[in-house]
Amino acid sequence: MPVTVPLSRSPKWDGRYRTAATRAVAVSAVVGAALSVLAAAVPSAEAQPSDPVATVAAAPHDAQFTAFTPYEAQMPQFVPPEVTDFLRNLGIEQARPKTVRPVAGPLTSGFGVRWGAMHAGIDFGDGFGTPIRAVTDGTVIEAGPASGFGLWVRIQQDDGTIGVYGHMQDILVQPGQQVRAGDDVATVGSRGYSTGPHLHYEVHISPGAPIDPLPWLAGRGMDVGTATD
Template sequence: MPVTVPLSRLRGTGRYRSVATRAAAVTAVVGATLTALAATDPHATHELAGDSVANAAQIDGAFTAFTPREAQMPQVVPQPVLDFLDGLHAEQARPKTVRPVAGPLTSGFGIRWGAMHAGIDFGEGFGAPIHAITDGTVIEAGPASGFGLWVRVLQDDGTIGVYGHMQDILVQVGQQLRAGDILATVGSRGYSTGPHLHYEVHTGGGAPVDPLPYLAGRGMDVAMSTD
């Protein structure tokens, strides 16, 4: 025999189910909102469940485990790098202006015996080494009228240094020089009354300048003998 249910009961059941569905949806929205707020609230970390804290600790442990072994060892600078830095420091510390010979200054720049003496002279014995005063490049080396033999050097600041009256030339055109390198020996060739070194400085325009203030500007007082 068919069972009949009063319409009023069905309607009540529908209303009940509709209310329950709406309540479940509201609960889900509220739960999601609270979860989002907890994620942005620095004080909400204490509300994490115990298994969540354990999972976070495991993640940190896994990250630490992947740190390269080399990064966990004492860090040292490789020897080639140390050697390079030592060389760099030595280059920076070396003098860039050097006295050419040990002998005293014997003649200055200016008119002498009615003619222009365009450089300075250093008295020194035959065969004494002549040192490059600055870094530079040899642009001429050989015979020269009045000097007998000379060496011209394009110096590190663009000026030209002229060395004259030497006995022997020990460099060649194109050779790179560092301040202090030996380029020749002292002689008395050309118009000379005795062994000495004649040195001139010419600017980019070719005009000679007094080497004394030029060298003083580079920190060297050549008027003082090293004897």
Template sequence: MPVTVPLSSRRPGTSRRRRVASRAATVTAVVTASLGVLTGAELHGSSDSRETRLEAAPDLLAAAPNTDQFAATEPDRFTAFTPPEAQRPQAVPEPVLWEQHRIATEAARPRTVRPVGGVLTSHFGQRWGAMHAGLDFGDPIGAPIAAVTDGVVVEAGPASGFGLWIRVRQDDGTIGVYGHVDDILAEVGQQVRAGDRIATVGNRGYSTGPHLHYEVHHPAAGPIDPLPWLAARGIDVLRSPA
């Protein structure tokens, strides 16, 4: 009975051809990736010439990994390209600088100030048999009067007993009254900020000498003592002004 011997399914040289094909595919992938990086550099303003990149191509081919070891090696890593303009110091636009300055100045400014530089001469309460509903500050005629808080002028002009006055709706909803003023420097509806000059000290109305009479009126309680109200906002009017 004849014996059948199975022939090998592989032809001579098949394994070698596969290794060569695998290596060729790997080289193609590396070259393609490298050319992609070079193309990206050209698009982003790289100073390398085209001739220099072409001369570097044989080196890239020589650096291709061996096919038999490719699976065991770490994949190539490419350095990200940074365009030259991104490496230059970036100047801040002038409008942005001005806005930053404005914000810093606004955050640093006081929200409550002393109304005048003169000393406290009379307190809130009963005086000469009548209610004295504010604080008196002695100061020369013409001395500046400042808005105590941010607010809106709601009245400015003649007033019984005060000669002339200014009334300001303050930032907390109270009304600040400035009486016996000599000159009015603000008008009704004007927005004022703490420290803005709104009038000058006078001696008008029922007054025994030049001074500012300052009151604080609460919407629900009426006139309240300005001394603790100012103290709660960081202003100690009992201390002599600097």
């Protein structure tokens, strides 16, 4: 029969063992308490939405948010000179008249039959050499001698019609030239079949199809008065 001999431990070693065990228990208690506090302080992953939009939606309606303004947005803002020039020119273009009276003189003859013949335009009386202005924007399609008119200028106007200027003293434009309403195109004369200095002005909607310029001008906001004949 075997004999069991109890192992003997020295009092010194037994004391060290009890001290180490006590310290282990104490450390375990401290760590456990710390983990409990941390778990209570940090919400669970399910309670924290990962979507920022969801976070904002979940916030109270009276919550205060602070927006960040970039540094560039806080700097003085300047408009480039090119933009300023473009806007200024655009304003000038929009403000300028698109229809002008060709001369300042009075309307002396209207459209229709006169002295047994068709008078296909209107006449303005004015002095020799008075500048004649383009009634609309357009392109000069002819400038030179013309039977009956002495000299004439024909301009395709901005709406596709053709404006005819007759009896002038001098021509100031040439075919192909672009003109704007108010540009000088000729001077008042009395060339051709004329009894005195005046401007004869016609409007054609197509070749050989003149219309009364007065209603056409009125439709563009231009009242040139009433003929005296």
